[in-house]
Every structure is written in structure tokens, then in C-alpha cells.
Amino acid sequence: MVPSAIDQALVLAAQPGWTVIFTGDNLTRLLGGLWTSVSVAGLALIFGIPLGIVLGALRIMHNPVLRAVLRLYLEFFRIIPTLVILFLFYYILPREMGVQVDGETIAVVAFGLWVAAEISDVVRGALISVPSHQVDAGKALGMNGLQLLWYVRLPQSVNLMIPATINLAARVIMTTSLLLLISVIDVITVGQQIMEANRMSHPDSAFWVYGFVFLLYFIVCWPLARIAQALEKRAKERNNG
Amino acid sequence: MKKLKKIIAGLVAGAALISLAACGSSNSGSSDSSASSQQGQTVEQIKKAGKIRIATFGDLPPYGYVKNDGTRAGYDVALGNKLAEDLGVKVDWVQVNADGRVDALKSDKVDLVLANFTVTDERKQVVDFASPYMKVSIGVVSPDSAKITSADQLKGKSLAVTKGTTAETYFTQKYPDVNLQKYDSKTQQFQAFKDGRVDALADDNTYLYAWAKENPGYTVGVKTLGEESTIAPAVKKGNADLLKWVNSEIKTLTDNGFFEQAYQDELAPSFTDDIKAEDVIITK
Numbered sequence A: 001m002v003p004s005a006i007d008q009a010l011v012l013a014a015q016p017g018w019t020v021i022f023t024g025d026n027l028t029r030l031l032g033g034l035w036t037s038v039s040v041a042g043l044a045l046i047f048g049i050p051l052g053i054v055l056g057a058l059r060i061m062h063n064p065v066l067r068a069v070l071r072l073y074l075e076f077f078r079i080i081p082t083l084v085i086l087f088l089f090y091y092i093l094p095r096e097m098g099v100q101v102d103g104e105t106i107a108v109v110a111f112g113l114w115v116a117a118e119i120s121d122v123v124r125g126a127l128i129s130v131p132s133h134q135v136d137a138g139k140a141l142g143m144n145g146l147q148l149l150w151y152v153r154l155p156q157s158v159n160l161m162i163p164a165t166i167n168l169a170a171r172v173i174m175t176t177s178l179l180l181l182i183s184v185i186d187v188i189t190v191g192q193q194i195m196e197a198n199r200m201s202h203p204d205s206a207f208w209v210y211g212f213v214f215l216l217y218f219i220v221c222w223p224l225a226r227i228a229q230a231l232e233k234r235a236k237e238r239n240n241g
Numbered sequence B: 001m002k003k004l005k006k007i008i009a010g011l012v013a014g015a016a017l018i019s020l021a022a023c024g025s026s027n028s029g030s031s032d033s034s035a036s037s038q039q040g041q042t043v044e045q046i047k048k049a050g051k052i053r054i055a056t057f058g059d060l061p062p063y064g065y066v067k068n069d070g071t072r073a074g075y076d077v078a079l080g081n082k083l084a085e086d087l088g089v090k091v092d093w094v095q096v097n098a099d100g101r102v103d104a105l106k107s108d109k110v111d112l113v114l115a116n117f118t119v120t121d122e123r124k125q126v127v128d129f130a131s132p133y134m135k136v137s138i139g140v141v142s143p144d145s146a147k148i149t150s151a152d153q154l155k156g157k158s159l160a161v162t163k164g165t166t167a168e169t170y171f172t173q174k175y176p177d178v179n180l181q182k183y184d185s186k187t188q189q190f191q192a193f194k195d196g197r198v199d200a201l202a203d204d205n206t207y208l209y210a211w212a213k214e215n216p217g218y219t220v221g222v223k224t225l226g227e228e229s230t231i232a233p234a235v236k237k238g239n240a241d242l243l244k245w246v247n248s249e250i251k252t253l254t255d256n257g258f259f260e261q262a263y264q265d266e267l268a269p270s271f272t273d274d275i276k277a278e279d280v281i282i283t284k
Helices: A002-013 A017-022 A026-058 A064-079 A082-097 A103-128 A132-140 A145-182 A187-197 A205-240 B002-025 B043-049 B075-087 B098-106 B166-174 B186-194 B205-214 B240-255 B258-270
Strands: B051-056 B064-066 B090-095 B127-129 B134-143 B158-162 B179-183 B200-204 B218-231 B234-236
Touching: A017 A026, A017 A187, A017 A205, A026 A064, A026 A103, A026 A145, A026 A187, A026 A205, A064 A103, A082 A103, A082 A145, A082 B098, A103 A145, A132 A145, A145 A187, A145 A205, A187 A205, A187 B064, B043 B051, B043 B075, B043 B240, B051 B075, B051 B098, B064 B075, B075 B090, B075 B240, B075 B258, B098 B127, B098 B234, B134 B166, B134 B205, B158 B166, B158 B186, B166 B179, B166 B200, B166 B218, B179 B186, B186 B200, B200 B205, B205 B218, B205 B258, B234 B240, B240 B258
Parallel strands: B051 B090, B158 B179, B158 B200
Antiparallel strands: B127 B234, B134 B200, B134 B218
């Protein structure tokens, strides 16, 4: 087994560093790692954004207890590093509660709650930016709270929420690089495995592997930026026209 | 406004219930123990489950790494595969970082740690170590042109170490005459050494053997210094059943020469030729 691996390494040593990306199953493994990152981030956003919108809408209400609780929730996820949150959710909480949950589920739950916290603040900020005379006009028409939110506040503030939301989505995707901490193999971890396995034959592989991972992240995050631009433009046009 | 509050309260409660249900449904039930003092999974439970969960490194050749075809290899991995084969189960490899090894055991994420885990008094408080399968101590590497073969030769000379390593502590206490150059990282200490800014470099010998192989012209002249540490499998504190089994298995494997074979297969190709099996592994 190993002598053949050494022979193989000697053959490969003559080739430039970028070839490690296409050696063996490395390309498939990198793409598999990327899929893990994207699916964890995607599910976290799918669960986190609706929850965040609900919490954000709650935060403009006048109930002081509710506001304090939600503020506490936001500050908890904003102040504590994501690294610590993952550690807490994966190692500490299951131990205390006597349950076992796999790393991917934990990652989705922890990131989802983080997304909800951040989005709640984005939504709150956007909602209170709607001029109060708009809300008063709605009230004069006999709208109730939910109708005011749906017909007056949300349509006029949604374009303010989009940039921060897309920004957060990109941040969540990039934060998946912490997932090795809870033994989830993401694209960065696969990259490091490849670099270390080929350290002897390709000392310069780090540059190429990290470069390729950069490209993969870019391919995922750049369309997000374009979608954000398009959505923002559409929302502006609709508001003005 | 009241209606809205009710609706939203309902939504929040619903979300909380769903998240709780999601957590509960994937409960693998591995934390319930039959005996009062027994912790973690017993050998019987592992056999019944058909798999043993082992924590290992994925980025530390030649001990634990992932080959280009995606399979795990290395000295730790060879032992894990052998243990699973003798148990008649599959291995569920869980890749960890150095700082995740203790908590992975504590929170029942894995049954066994095989990740270059050095036995220390502090770690003994929180996990149970089985019999060792490797040994490590401080080594000193020097250029072939000005070879250092004993620690006494270092008097008045400069020696590179990484801050916080056992090598730093050892030389500070035992050889105050040596001019210690302390670096923050391994990369920095090796760079300083290769640039000729220091006469020699001290670090874990197992690490230096592999480094000397990659860097011709340097030899590990002093192979062992100070107290020898051992590297051993670890189980959850209190998992007496699995610990007993691993101990008897390591004894058998030592007796039948498994570790020498694993050394030849996994470690020897990465070390310089002057290193012998008994420098690194535990022989009978």
C-alpha cells in the first residue's frame, strides 16, 4: 500500500502544484465539501430568515417584556462568537440534556438561530424607518396591526432589508469554515486534508488549493450579490412607480 | 393589536416546538448506560451497533491523514482499522482538531480517540488512557556539517524552540547555559534554523524525524532527551469495559508484531533511514 503511494508521490513530484486538485478523487471531494457548506448555510437561511422576520416584527411592538427578551436573544447571538456557539450546541448542550444530535443538524440549528437574531435587527431597523404618517394613514383607514405590517410597513421597507440580508447570507456561507470544530467536513477542511496529504510531493499545493477554494466561494457568493442588486432595483422601482 | 400578539406568540411557540422535536428525534440513545459506573458505550453495545466511532486527525501525516482517493491512512488509522476488524465492526471516523479530542469523548461523540494523543497528568483527570502504542520525547536536529550528538555540546550555542513546547520547558530548566531562541510557530523555528540563525533546533522527536526526511542535510543527532511521554488510545472517563478490551487488544497486537508492521508500512517511509522502530513504537 504505502510503497506504491510513495512511488506515486515521486511521479507526481515532477508536476506543478495545481495538479493535486485533479489527482484521485480530490475534485469530487472538494465539491462535496462545498455542497456541505452550501447546504448547511442554505438550510440555516431558510429557517432563520422567516423566524427573523417574525421576531423583527415583534420588536417594534410596545410590550417592554417582549422587547427585552428579544433584545437579549439578539445580543446573545451577536456578542458570543459563532465558534463558541457551535461548541456550546454540539458538545455542551447535548451532554447536559442527554441527547445525541449529528453535527450537520447542530450547525443548521445554531446558524439558523444566529441568522434569525441578525435578521430580526435588520427587519426592526427597516420597519421603524417607515414614516409615521404612513402608519397613521393606515390606521385612519381602519387597518389592524397585521394589516398595517403587511400593506404599509413591509412594502416600504423591504428594499432596506435586502442588502443586509444578502450580506448576512454571504457571511453565513463563509462562516461554515468553522464547521470542523464540530467534526463536519466542509470545503476548507477537505482542502487542508489535500494539502497535508501532498505536502511531501507538492510543497506549493497550499497556494493552489486555497486559490481553488477561493474560486468556489466566489462562484457561490457572487450570484448572491447580483441577486441583491436586481431585487433592490425592483423594489425601488415598485415603490416609486 | 391583541390578536396580532396571539398569532405571533403561537408562531414562536410553534418554532420552539419544532426545533425541540428535531433535536429529540435523532437521539441515538448512546448515553444511557446499564451499569451505574459504566460510562459510554460498552464493547457489547459497539458490536451490536456494528460500528465504532473513532476520533482522529485528518491533517497530520504520517499519523492520521486523508489520501487523494478520500480514504484515511496513517499509523493511528491503521490501529483503528485493526481494532474494528477484531471487534467485527466498521469504523465511523470522526475528524477532530487537537482541542476537540477531550470534549468528543466527554459528550459521547466518539467511543475512542486515536489522534496522536500524548498521555499527561492533566488529561488523565478527564479521560481514561489505555496502554500506549507510541512514545515521544525531545529530540535535537542539527546540520550534518556541525552535528550535535549530545545535549552538553549545546552549551553556549543557540537553539531554536517553539514557545509552549516541552522542549522549551526542558532546556530552560535543565540547560540554562544554552542560548534559547524562542519562536511563536513551528514554521518560524524551522525557517530560522534553515537560514542558519541558530545552531540546532529542539522539538518532539517524532516530528523531527519526518522533518529531517523532507530536508536532506540535517540529522536528528540527539534522539531522546528528558522524560519520555507516551501516546495512547483514550476512552471516555469511566468506560471500564471498552478500556479493558483495548488494553488486552494492545497487548496482543504488541506480542504478535502488529505495531512493527504498522511502523514499517506507515511511519518508516516518512522518517530518515537511521530511525529504528523501537525509537518510536513500543516493542515487547
